[in-house]
Amino acid sequence: MTVELTPITLNSINKEEYSIFFHYICESLKQIHEAQPELHYHGGLDHSLLVHEQALLLSDMEGLLENQRNLAGILAIGHDLGFFQQYLDNEPFGVDAMVFGMRNFGSLQKFIGDVEEPILSTNLNYTPKTLIAKILRDADLSAIGRKDFPLWAARLRKEWLDHPEVPNELNAIANNDHEFYQLEHDFINHHQWQTRSAERLYG
Numbered sequence: 001m002t003v004e005l006t007p008i009t010l011n012s013i014n015k016e017e018y019s020i021f022f023h024y025i026c027e028s029l030k031q032i033h034e035a036q037p038e039l040h041y042h043g044g045l046d047h048s049l050l051v052h053e054q055a056l057l058l059s060d061m062e063g064l065l066e067n068q069r070n071l072a073g074i075l076a077i078g079h080d081l082g083f084f085q086q087y088l089d090n091e092p093f094g095v096d097a098m099v100f101g102m103r104n105f106g107s108l109q110k111f112i113g114d115v116e117e118p119i120l121s122t123n124l125n126y127t128p129k130t131l132i133a134k135i136l137r138d139a140d141l142s143a144i145g146r147k148d149f150p151l152w153a154a155r156l157r158k159e160w161l162d163h164p165e166v167p168n169e170l171n172a173i174a175n176n177d178h179e180f181y182q183l184e185h186d187f188i189n190h191h192q193w194q195t196r197s198a199e200r201l202y203g
Helices: 015-035 044-059 066-078 091-102 116-120 132-141 149-162 170-173 177-190 196-202
Strands: none
Touching: 015 044, 015 066, 015 091, 015 132, 044 132, 044 177, 044 196, 066 091, 066 132, 091 116, 116 132, 132 196, 149 170, 170 177
């Protein structure tokens, strides 16, 4: 799979460092997929690249300044790194992985303190507080507002069936057509987007 950077404008985040870090994250995601091929939804690059694309789009629509927009892009591409450690509640491990990587890049180090809240916010039990966190949550779930959502839902269902760390109750739901589609229906109908831009795009 060829990885291309979404065009971005960079100010105090060094463009070369952004590119190197982006590809560092992509290689890490490839390793996760190789180690856990059962991650049909969260593994590999396509989900993370979609989230990256949508995070930058939402950042533009919400009027984020350059550095905040670029930070949203960095967090979006790396938000699922915690799956390297465990399936459920992996977000704190994702924070650690991002911080570990950013320490090696001078222009990214100043943003280390801004990593935790947005990545933790990709857990549905966590309430996003900052605008970047809200953007990342919306970007992470943008598939439910897309025409190709049935394809993503099918991948998530297969992941719940195949991954050994998926809880028994989710595995049981995935094994039952009615229960899975009912869960899907209820989730979409009760979902609330965090930003007005996401509501306009996906709502």
